[in-house]
Amino acid sequence: xxxxxxxxxIEVLLLxxxxxxxxxxxxxxxxxxxxxxxxxxxxxxxxxxxxFDGVERWSGLIxxxxxxxxxxxxxxxxYLIRAMGAGDVxxxxxxxxxxxxxxxxxxxxxxxxxxxxxxxxxxxxRKRLKKTFFNLxxxxxxxxxxxxxxxxxEELDVKSGKSLGLPHGAVIAVGTLFFLxxxxxxxx
Numbered sequence: 001x002x003x004x005x006x007x008x009x010i011e012v013l014l015l016x017x018x019x020x021x022x023x024x025x026x027x028x029x030x031x032x033x034x035x036x037x038x039x040x041x042x043x044x045x046x047x048x049x050x051x052f053d054g055v056e057r058w059s060g061l062i063x064x065x066x067x068x069x070x071x072x073x074x075x076x077x078x079y080l081i082r083a084m085g086a087g088d089v090x091x092x093x094x095x096x097x098x099x100x101x102x103x104x105x106x107x108x109x110x111x112x113x114x115x116x117x118x119x120x121x122x123x124x125x126r127k128r129l130k131k132t133f134f135n136l137x138x139x140x141x142x143x144x145x146x147x148x149x150x151x152x153x154e155e156l157d158v159k160s161g162k163s164l165g166l167p168h169g170a171v172i173a174v175g176t177l178f179f180l181x182x183x184x185x186x187x188x
Contacts, residue, residue, distance in 0.1 A: 010047070
């Protein structure tokens with residue numbers, strides 16, 4: 001799969017967005033609406049302006065909206081099963097609005113891999129490997145029966161203070177940094 005070249009201006013805005021979100025998420029365990037809203041608006045406006053060449057007048061706008069929808073709906077599913085917070089959904093929608101669906105998918109894959117590695121490190125550091133395997137089997141069993149696992153086990157609800165949390169905004173920032181490093185012209 002090839003990725004689109006992200007214009008330097010959008011790259012800078014994207015870095016500001018994800019790094020600010022990471023700081024807020026680590027510090028306050030939330031990502032502010034003003035930040036994600038600004039990310040969406042700047043992504044749409046910048047892509048529309050950059051792609052405005054007279055021939056494909058709306059290509060940048062379409063790219064942004066497709067990326068926004070990809071990020072929003074993929075993470076909305078995770079939010080609905082309480083595996084993600086609402087700020088994470090809005091942050092990934094803003095990332096999608098900035099980079100479009102193809103690059104968003106690359107960021108998503110790298111974020112998922114790094115998030116899994118970081119979660120495993122957290123589980124091992126807290127000596128919760130056995131409990132985590134039990135929780136995973138419980139989640140699968142509840143899903144098999146069409147029930148949300150968080151309803152019967154408060155520890156599986158991302159909103160609960162009992163859950164073993166990892167600030168996903170920070171994971172998204174790290175995933176984005178890795179994606180940009182791997183796809184930059186200097187990495188080839």
